[in-house]
Amino acid sequence: MSKERGGVFGRGEEFLKLFSRGAEFTKEILAENERLRSRLTRVETAQTSAAQDPNDWEKLREELIGRIETLEVERDGVLERLREVEGENQHFAERYVEIEEENNALANLYVASFQLHSTLDLPEVLKIILEIVINLIGAEVFAVYVVDEKTNRLEAVASEGQPLGAFPAVPTGSGVIGTCVASGDTWCGDARGSDDLNTPIACIPLRIEDQSIGAISIYSLLQQKERFTPLDHELFTLLAGHAATAIFSSRLYAHSERKLSTIQGFIDLLTK
Amino acid sequence: MTKHRILIVEDSPTMRQLLAFALKRLKDVEIVEAQDGMDGLRKVTSDDFDLALIDINMPVMDGLKLVSLIRGEDSIADMPIVVVTTEGASEDRERALALGANEYLTKPIQANKVLSVAKSLLKVG
Numbered sequence: 001m002s003k004e005r006g007g008v009f010g011r012g013e014e015f016l017k018l019f020s021r022g023a024e025f026t027k028e029i030l031a032e033n034e035r036l037r038s039r040l041t042r043v044e045t046a047q048t049s050a051a052q053d054p055n056d057w058e059k060l061r062e063e064l065i066g067r068i069e070t071l072e073v074e075r076d077g078v079l080e081r082l083r084e085v086e087g088e089n090q091h092f093a094e095r096y097v098e099i100e101e102e103n104n105a106l107a108n109l110y111v112a113s114f115q116l117h118s119t120l121d122l123p124e125v126l127k128i129i130l131e132i133v134i135n136l137i138g139a140e141v142f143a144v145y146v147v148d149e150k151t152n153r154l155e156a157v158a159s160e161g162q163p164l165g166a167f168p169a170v171p172t173g174s175g176v177i178g179t180c181v182a183s184g185d186t187w188c189g190d191a192r193g194s195d196d197l198n199t200p201i202a203c204i205p206l207r208i209e210d211q212s213i214g215a216i217s218i219y220s221l222l223q224q225k226e227r228f229t230p231l232d233h234e235l236f237t238l239l240a241g242h243a244a245t246a247i248f249s250s251r252l253y254a255h256s257e258r259k260l261s262t263i264q265g266f267i268d269l270l271t272k
Numbered sequence: 273m274t275k276h277r278i279l280i281v282e283d284s285p286t287m288r289q290l291l292a293f294a295l296k297r298l299k300d301v302e303i304v305e306a307q308d309g310m311d312g313l314r315k316v317t318s319d320d321f322d323l324a325l326i327d328i329n330m331p332v333m334d335g336l337k338l339v340s341l342i343r344g345e346d347s348i349a350d351m352p353i354v355v356v357t358t359e360g361a362s363e364d365r366e367r368a369l370a371l372g373a374n375e376y377l378t379k380p381i382q383a384n385k386v387l388s389v390a391k392s393l394l395k396v397g
Binding site for chain 1: 284285286287289290293294297358360361378379380381382383384
């Protein structure tokens with residue numbers, strides 16, 4: 001990741017150097033143009049004072065016309081090159097903006113991924129998921145649902161913006177959330193917000209391979225956030241896989257800890 | 273070259289990491305993190321910082337209280353402060369700026385926006 005980040009920063013630096021070179025070249029062209037204008041003025045002055053008889057005048061006139069034509073050709077060439085350089089500058093400026101956006105996206109994805117896998121404690125994993133959805137996506141009301149394997153229903157296990165109890169349990173395959181979990185496809189609707197906790201504006205199934213273990217359902221965004229962005233969709237994809245793995249691993253870890261504790265209890269009982 | 277010291281006061285480890293990630297793009301910068309307002313106050317009064325980024329909603333002591341305490345302490349009153357928060361209402365912004373914050377950024381944040389605000393307040397190119 002750090003290599004990628006270094007690469008992106010390196011490319012950013014290269015583009016900045018290219019802009020600087022472009023700016024310097026433009027300055028040189030403008031200075032050259034100014035020099036030629038100045039020279040033309042001097043020649044015109046010399047012409048006025050030097051042309052004493054008609055022959056001299058004619059000769060000088062032809063020389064000057066020839067010189068003017070040469071300068072005009074040079075000027076056209078310089079202007080053409082200037083247009084090319086401006087075009088290149090524009091292209092590099094656009095690429096720079098694109099790379100900055102990619103860089104921001106990568107930073108967000110890196111941090112989200114890093115944090116999700118930083119612990120095996122389930123409450124901590126859920127807290128991190130909430131933080132990511134609030135801080136990186138900008139959601140105001142949302143819940144994290146997990147499938148209860150015994151009842152095959154989705155139960156809210158963490159929430160923001162509304163108490164946990166306000167989020168209804170949903171049968172898998174039923175309603176927007178249940179259908180989304182059953183199909184495994186992220187659902188994204190109107191970002192204006194929904195007061196109905198059965199109808200989210202976005203639902204991200206949490207999947208490990210082909211199995212959905214839960215979902216994140218979003219009901220409204222923060223006041224300053226008007227719509228989902230392409231980065232949000234990348235974060236949805238990341239959350240779909242990494243949040244699922246983090247929840248699954250932490251539950252597995254808690255389960256194995258409990259088993260270990262039980263086995264240790266038996267061993268202690270038998271050996272004492 | 274002078275090293276810029278920046279304090280991030282934020283209870284969310286995710287946000288702290290993201291802000292640090294953005295600010296490390298500045299040259300010669302040292303990032304110090306605090307996990308709540310009280311921790312931030314301890315650090316800001318015991319060490320020198322060139323800039324502080326402060327969240328509003330935090331446990332123990334909220335960010336606005338910390339901003340007003342910093343502005344009331346002569347030795348650190350001039351330190352630039354950026355408030356970073358989920359609160360997007362204009363009255364929240366006005367309140368933070370009235371208490372002495374120099375800039376007000378709302379979440380979700382853009383790393384390049386954080387960077388440009390930090391550069392402007394640190395007066396670096």
